[in-house]
Amino acid sequence: MEPTMTLVSDNLLYDTPVRTPRFPATYPQFNDFVFWNPNSWTKGPPHSLFDRMRSQAPLMWTDAGKKLAGFWSITSYEDIKTVELNSDIYSSERGSINLAMPRERPKKYQRLANAAVNSLINLDAPRHMQFRIQHKDFFIPQYVNEISNRVSTRVDQLLDEAERAGPVVDFVKVFSEKLPLFTLCEMLGIDEEDRPKIIRWMHFLELAQQFVSSPARTFLSEPSFPFLFDRNVQEMFEYGKRILEDRRRNPRQDLLSAIAAAELDGEPLSQEWLDGSWLLIIFAGNDTSRNSISGTLRLLTEFPDQRQLLLDDPSLVPAAVQESLRLISPVMNMRRTALADSELNGQRISKDEKLVLWYGAANRDPGIFKDPHRMDITRDNVTKHLAFGHGPHKCLGNRIAQMQLQISLSKILERFPNISWTGKQRIAPNNLVQAISSLEVNLHGT
Structure with a gap:
């Protein structure tokens, strides 16, 4: 019998277009930055504006243009924790976790659009915990x-390859984008001969995000993208369907099973839920770890x-990973x-x-966090950051991410103690994650 779950x-x-909130805004509105536009984020987060918002407008009404609904931007640590811990009022499921959900989408991409929302990350209690606990092992x-x-x-193999290519390398290409995909494939149980497909599909999914915000630029950098995207997306879903059907019949000791x-x-x-699980695990398992690794190298420069503290005392690496995650915050929002009218920090919300x-x-x-813009790996509260979220939706893969970062940082500094960022980087247009698509480093320092 076919499943009937909602x-x-x-x-x-x-x-739907909403330019003003239903209840009057308690705090001022700053229009220095177009938060909803992915192109705004290519120079990194607007930290000076965030500072102003936290102190003067911790719940700031934010316009999202003529076609989308505006939203409340929340920048205070305690307010974010309050929202995360009250999922009975503030839902992940009602509108998904995506900043914008435009209704107009090409029909040929309907499977992709549905898969992006039919997954664990977009569920509320009690279904969220029912689903989550089955993956915990x-x-x-x-x-x-x-x-x-x-x-x-x-990690050792990738650093060998980097050294052969060096001393000046794009660390994203030689290391940061490769390690998380390896780890993900090991967890999923993807056979070795199929792994190049995962890499290719990930590339097309990332390009799709860029294409939405900058079609001309994406076309110039990769002219074949519009013609190959459909085929690759269909291949990705059909592969996922086939391999998950196989795991139902022939389970293994892996995450796919x-x-x-x-x-x-x-x-x-x-199948709709399987599509969503397949898409989420490929995307979530790669993007954030890749950007955390690259961002950590940038911070150390x-x-x-x-x-120097790390070189003098490698036992500080776990703390350095936590502090890096705080400063990078790879998932930006x-x-x-x-779900009902409510009030938060003096602001009524409809x-x-x-x-x-x-x-x-x-x-x-x-x-x-004292002196919050400064990297300080000796902070007393170094683990208090919200880089993985908070409460019931705290990132399920946070231990995997931290493990990869700790091993990477330890081995990179052991092998290349003077590694330094040259100042050259490229950040892709993306308003969900800090998408460091290129980071040039000199393995032996300047």
């Missing part, structure tokens, strides 16, 4: 320890005293939707209005 896409709140400390040896070996065997509302996952949680702003809140 999909997120069945009841999704799509954007691949994110607990025991499993992280088991996979860490394979990650360590791969756990996904294939998962149930929701007491029923096996329908910007704060040479902290690099998540969105929640009010039912169905969007709240966008700016983690990078919260992680530099001076009320929580």
